[in-house]
Amino acid sequence: MKRPLSDLPDRLQQLPALTSLRFLAAMAVVLFHVPYVLPASVGLKPLEQGALGVSFFFVLSGFILRHAQAPQGFDTLAFYRRRAARVLPLHYLTLLTWTWLFFDSWGNSLTEKINSGVANLLAIHALFSGHLFTLGYNAVSWSISAELVFYALFPLLLGGRRAVWLFAILAIGMLLLPQDAAAGLERAFQGFFYFHPAARLLEFSAGMALHALWRRFNPGEGMATRIQLGGLLALLALVPASAGWPVHLRNLALLLPFGLLILGFAYGGPLTRLLSHPLPVLLGEASFALYMTHHMLFRLLDPHLVALGPAAALAVASAAAILLSILVLRLFEQPVRRLLNRAPMPSHSRRMAATPVPQGGVGG
Structure with a gap:
């Protein structure tokens, strides 16, 4: 059933259940990293496929950013400012913390450390091949570098059906990409389909396209619950x-369960209300800090556990x-974000900056 215009939620409407889902995705990534950062005390693989949580983050990011922004009256400067205030302070805090704690124990040469450090400072490290860049310093921050590329492109994708067309082109391209060509890209850029923003744009554009579908239909609570359960079953299967499978085909296939879960929990239903309670929403709001800090914290705790x-x-x-x-969210992220968004800007940009934004992808 097409969603009547009168029933369309205001663009400022929060989607708290989707914020809560961010915590589950972040915990999946945390559990995936356990054998690498808790090798002495745990050493197990509690969730071998947990890295897929990043794929979910990218899809959710496209959906939420499209939900929060209307093409009419869109202020590009205000958007860039809000996004920078959301992701960069914690990126730089964790970069400095990692450098203080682990720089001397990092086995690479000083020249390599400086090259990676400059790329991290500029937040462009996901654009360079090799683990020196993609996993250098605070390893998880490569996804922030990818998100910043998506943010840069977002104003170009906002109007009309541009995001839908981009997703269709990327999806068909991934599906038809010859295996030799995919292998060549992987040789030219180590982990291209996992790390490079050009490859992960598939998921971000899918999230934006998914929002167009969400706006068009209103299936009711019963169908929303079935969509949620269908997404969960599809994910488990x-x-x-x-x-x-090759990484690019796997990323494409997993858009089905991730899309169903996002759609289902955006529509409503009993499970949506359950995830809309204050505690899971708080955990979801703190998920960016969880994602950005757990790697370092676990390395410090490992010998003591x-x-x-x-x-x-x-x-x-x-x-x-x-x-x-939660402490980082309350004591650092939120105060710094308020401070950065409080600085003078044009009147229209001030109105845009005051807009409450639902929390979305890796960078929130």
Whole structure:
């Protein structure tokens, strides 16, 4: 059923259940990193496919940014300013913290460290091939570099059906890409389909296209619940089934369950109301800090948790990471964001900057 114009939610409407889903995606990434950053105390692989949480973040980011912005009266400067205030302060805080804690123990040469450091300072490190850049310093920040590319392109995709067309072109291109060509891209750029913004633009544009579908239909709570459950079942089926697929085809296939989950929880229903309670929403709001800080925190905690045993060590480390993320949100992210958004700007930009924005992807 087409959603009547009178029933369309105001663009300022919050979608708290989607904010809560960010916490689940962030925890998936946290659990994926456990064998790398808690090798002595845990050493297990509690969620081997947890890196897919980043794919969900990118789709959600496109959906939420499109939801929060109307093409009419869109202020590009205000948008860029808000996005920079949202992601860059924590990126720089964690970059400085990592440098202070781990720079001396990093085995690369000083020249390589400087090259990677400059790329990280400019937040362009996802554009360069090799783990020196994509995983240098605070390893998870490569996704922030990719998000900034999406933010730069967002004003160009906002009007009309540009995002829908871009998604269609990218999806068909990925589907028809010869395996030799895909392998060549991977040789030219290590991990191209995982790290490079040009490859991950598929997911961001899918999120924007998904929002166009959400605006068009209003299926009711019963159907929303079925869509949610269908997304969950599709995720449980496709994640193991696609484990051996090429990365670009797997990213394309997983748009189905991720899209169904985002649509279902944006529509409503009992499960949506459950995830709209204050506690899961708070955890979702703190998910960006959780994502950006857990890697370093776990490395620091690892030698001190060995005596607890794997299960207890994982529980303690996870609880500490969640607590730290809430503290970082309350004591750093939110105050700094308010301060940066308070500085003088043109009157129209001030109105745009005062707009409450639902929380979305990796960078919120």
